[in-house]
Amino acid sequence: MSIASAPLPSSDRADVAAQLREALLAADFTADGLLELLGAPAYTALARSETVPALRATRGDGPLETLVRLFLLQRSVPHARVAAVLPVGPLQESGWLSAADGEGALKATVDVRPYGGPSGEDWFIVSDLGCAVGGAGGIGSHDEGVVLGVGGASTTLAGLTVRTPVASALDLGTGSGIQALHAAQHATRVTATDLNPRALHITRLTLALSGAPEADLREGSLFEPVGDQAYDLIVSNPPFVISPGARLTYRDGGMGGDDLCRSLVQQAGERLNEGGYAHFLANWQHVEGEEWTERLRSWVPRGCDAWIVQREVQDITQYAELWLRDAGDHRTDPEEYAARYDAWLDEFETRKTRAVGFGWITLRKPAAGVGSAEPTVTVEEWPHPVEQPLGETVREFFARQDYLRAHDDAALLAGHFKLADEVVQEQVGLPGAEDPEHVVLRQHRGMRRATKVDTVGAGFAGVCDGTLSAGRILDAIAQLVGEDPVLLRDRTPAQIRLLVEQGFLVPVGS
Numbered sequence: 001m002s003i004a005s006a007p008l009p010s011s012d013r014a015d016v017a018a019q020l021r022e023a024l025l026a027a028d029f030t031a032d033g034l035l036e037l038l039g040a041p042a043y044t045a046l047a048r049s050e051t052v053p054a055l056r057a058t059r060g061d062g063p064l065e066t067l068v069r070l071f072l073l074q075r076s077v078p079h080a081r082v083a084a085v086l087p088v089g090p091l092q093e094s095g096w097l098s099a100a101d102g103e104g105a106l107k108a109t110v111d112v113r114p115y116g117g118p119s120g121e122d123w124f125i126v127s128d129l130g131c132a133v134g135g136a137g138g139i140g141s142h143d144e145g146v147v148l149g150v151g152g153a154s155t156t157l158a159g160l161t162v163r164t165p166v167a168s169a170l171d172l173g174t175g176s177g178i179q180a181l182h183a184a185q186h187a188t189r190v191t192a193t194d195l196n197p198r199a200l201h202i203t204r205l206t207l208a209l210s211g212a213p214e215a216d217l218r219e220g221s222l223f224e225p226v227g228d229q230a231y232d233l234i235v236s237n238p239p240f241v242i243s244p245g246a247r248l249t250y251r252d253g254g255m256g257g258d259d260l261c262r263s264l265v266q267q268a269g270e271r272l273n274e275g276g277y278a279h280f281l282a283n284w285q286h287v288e289g290e291e292w293t294e295r296l297r298s299w300v301p302r303g304c305d306a307w308i309v310q311r312e313v314q315d316i317t318q319y320a321e322l323w324l325r326d327a328g329d330h331r332t333d334p335e336e337y338a339a340r341y342d343a344w345l346d347e348f349e350t351r352k353t354r355a356v357g358f359g360w361i362t363l364r365k366p367a368a369g370v371g372s373a374e375p376t377v378t379v380e381e382w383p384h385p386v387e388q389p390l391g392e393t394v395r396e397f398f399a400r401q402d403y404l405r406a407h408d409d410a411a412l413l414a415g416h417f418k419l420a421d422e423v424v425q426e427q428v429g430l431p432g433a434e435d436p437e438h439v440v441l442r443q444h445r446g447m448r449r450a451t452k453v454d455t456v457g458a459g460f461a462g463v464c465d466g467t468l469s470a471g472r473i474l475d476a477i478a479q480l481v482g483e484d485p486v487l488l489r490d491r492t493p494a495q496i497r498l499l500v501e502q503g504f505l506v507p508v509g510s
């Protein structure tokens with residue numbers, strides 16, 4: 001039987017899920033417990049779908065070893081050992097455990113991965129067997145409907161999401177339910193959708209096993225299951241892979257090129273309440289003769305502000321290889337592999353695609369009275385390391401955009417600013433030179449941006465502690481360097497705007 005059609009545990013037995021949760025916690029089957037048992041190398045090897053180090057670390061017969069072998073490593077474990085840790089009767093009856101080949105052994109029917117919530121919550125993410133970590137290639141399975149667990153993309157999106165309390169949230173393409181689980185912490189009502197009914201079943205298990213409230217689960221494509229309903233928060237880690245055909249539901253959207261991501265973003269605008277955010281991970285084509293930034297701008301729905309960050313670009317060969325490996329195709333017949341690779345490059349050739357960008361798209365529908373007729377759309381490339389979670393950084397980014405929109409240059413000069421926390425100045429130049437060639441301001445938090453400034457900019461930022469207005473600071477600097485204060489007031493607002501936009505300066509009292 002294929003993995004994607006194997007029977008799943010009953011999702012109607014909340015009592016059994018609660019019993020299982022209790023037993024898992026009692027044995028310290030948590031993210032911290034796992035790290036302590038396995039050690040960092042074996043723990044991180046698991047994330048690369050490498051199980052040998054973890055198998056070696058779980059040769060003992062303690063309760064935690066038993067649970068790791070059952071739920072993460074898909075081993076069969078003798079009945080007596082399982083019974084010492086888990087309520088075997090109810091778990092077998094409701095389908096979490098089944099008899100394994102061999103005398104009196106048991107095995108798990110799904111993967112269960114401990115996952116630490118942002119406030120130290122002990123959660124559990126359920127997924128198909130062999131799919132808790134890594135891609136489908138980890139299980140060597142080509143099952144169309146397999147439901148994966150947590151991947152790098154899942155945690156990136158969870159970290160990016162603005163976590164202010166809201167009434168309603170939508171997780172589109174919920175998979176294992178990880179985004180719905182996060183949303184359940186700060187949204188009164190959570191709706192989770194998926195094209196794959198198996199994913200909805202698994203999401204229900206994830207929520208129950210994590211002790212979270214049930215979500216409104218709806219089957220269907222894109223926004224079809226929710227109609228015109230609007231939400232305060234929309235999140236989606238969609239099947240964004242640009243591929244020559246729909247093969248794996250969790251990653252291949254089945255629409256041409258990057259059409260699925262474009263449709264999602266375009267259709268989200270009218271489904272956002274005022275003040276609401278929509279966060280997407282996406283892939284986009286870099287098409288010959290077209291600026292990728294313009295392609296992305298054209299996706300932004302009317303009336304929404306947007307912040308789009310390209311994190312990585314891969315040429316088409318790297319891209320095809322990445323996803324061929326994800327599906328485990330590199331382990332199949334070499335001719336079949338070559339044919340699939342060829343088909344991928346054919347697809348890109350037809351679409352005149354030269355490279356593929358990967359990144360984050362955030363939309364924000366301005367709250368009533370805050371926005372203007374001209375929304376702000378920022379499209380930028382930032383491939384450097386950032387500090388996750390970034391949700392608060394994202395919220396502040398849009399708040400500063402509101403501030404800048406509402407303040408012309410005169411108002412900006414009358415404003416007061418503070419230097420953001422943990423910004424340092426770096427002077428770059430030849431060793432021994434008296435003056436630096438240029439000065440860089442660098443953030444150690446959030447986006448960890450760096451920006452070049454002139455000496456006035458650096459001096460200005462250094463003085464900003466919120467007490468003097470920007471104009472007064474510039475007048476003092478003008479006196480110090482012997483420059484005309486009127487000219488300085490004239491030329492500096494653009495630099496102040498940039499420093500505010502990028503989060504080096506924070507408007508005081510805004």
Ligand SMILES: C[S@@+](CC[C@H](N)C(=O)[O-])C[C@H]1O[C@@H](n2cnc3c(N)ncnc32)[C@H](O)[C@@H]1O
Nearest residue numbers: 154173174175194195196221222237239249250
């Ligand atoms: C990359 S997985 C993301 C899973 C999960 N939300 C996460 O963050 O890890 C994409 C999910 O979208 C679902 N999906 C695929 N095509 C879809 C469509 N047209 N409409 C809605 N969901 C879809 C897949 O079944 C899969 O569960």
